[in-house]
Amino acid sequence: MTTTAADKGVGPLLRAWREQRRVSQLELALRADSSARHISFIETGRSRPSEEMVLRLAEHxxxxxxxxxxxxxxxxxxxxxxxxxxxxxxxxxxxxGMERLIQGYEPYPALVLDAMYNVLAANRGILMLLDGIPESLLEPPLNAMRLTLHPEGMAPRIRNLGEWRGHLLAQMERQIALHRSKPLRELYEEVAAYPVPDAGSGEPLEEAPYFALPMLIEHEGRVLSFISSISTFNTPMDVTVAELAIETFLPADPATVKYLQSLVS
Structure with a gap:
């Protein structure tokens, strides 16, 4: 998609991004300290934007x-x-720095992901959750979405799989809309097509005052409860760094805290 548009010049690319963001030419012009006429000329190829203007429009x-x-x-x-x-x-x-961060988060789970949800680093809390997963799913590159949603992965042990699966797929949809990545779209179509194991497909969440959707996962005869948080780098100047994400899992109830702390006491 990007290559085809690029062959026609920067105008169609900028127009596609503007339309995807649902921003009018006038609104973009006001944001970028320009005019709707100039934005129109850029998009139609009648005017070649300066390097500074390209970056300014991309920022907005x-x-x-x-x-x-x-x-x-x-x-x-x-x-x-x-x-x-x-x-x-x-x-x-x-x-x-990332490795120190996720190790310091132990015994709670934490991992580092790239833009395709491949696992670049993980701490022992994550490894604990991967217990029992077949070797075929653990061959590199490890992919967090496959590990979580595959019927032979973590999915059968996730008690609220319906809700958690919906959350992950919606997250991927937002990333696809942001990045317009064909490989990410292919990954989404793959994991969305996985059959949902019966063990985790229909159990409702327990009534509790959760402030965020938890992942309820069975582990050694108990149910652990986690909410996740994703952190990225501010103002990255490198593509690799821009696409890194650190996901941490915070215990969502006292029982999970007590169990995880017992592993290191």
Whole structure:
């Protein structure tokens, strides 16, 4: 999709992002300190935007960093944002910081994901939840969505699978809308087609004053309750860093806290 639009110049790309964000030309012009006429000329190819204007429009349209490079290339400029492999020495401090963070979160589960939900790092709390999953699902690259929703993965042990599955699929839909990624769309279609195990498909949530949807998962004869939080980097200047996410699982009830603390006492 991006390649086809890029072949026609930056205008169709910017128009597609603007329409996807449901922003009018006038509203975008006001945000970017420009005019609706100029925005129209850019989108139709009658005017070539400056590099600064491309980046300004991308910022106001919340275009992902990877796609900002595509906009710059389509406009005839060099990419602004590097894409450094995570194992590159230049990212040693980022990688070490994330590893310290998820290890320091133990005994609670935490992991690092990329834009495709591949697991780049995980602590012992996550490994505990993967008990009993067949080796075929644990071969690298580990994928958090497959591990969670596959009928041979965690899904049969998730007591509120219907609600949790709906939450994960909705999260993926939001990411697809943001990034317009074909591989992510293919992953979504794969995991959405998994059959739902009977064991976790229909049990309602227990009546409790939850402040966020918990994942209720069976583990060694007990039910553990977690809510998840996802953190990303502010103002990233590298595509790899922009697409990293740290997901942490906070115990949602006293019984889960007590059990996890007992593992380290």
């Amino acid at each position: 349209l919340d275009v992902p960093v990877r796609e900002r490079n595509a906009l710059l290339l389509a406009a005839g400029y060099a990419p602004r944002y590097s894409q450094t492999p995570l194992d590159d020495p230049a990212l040693d401090s980022v990688r070490a």
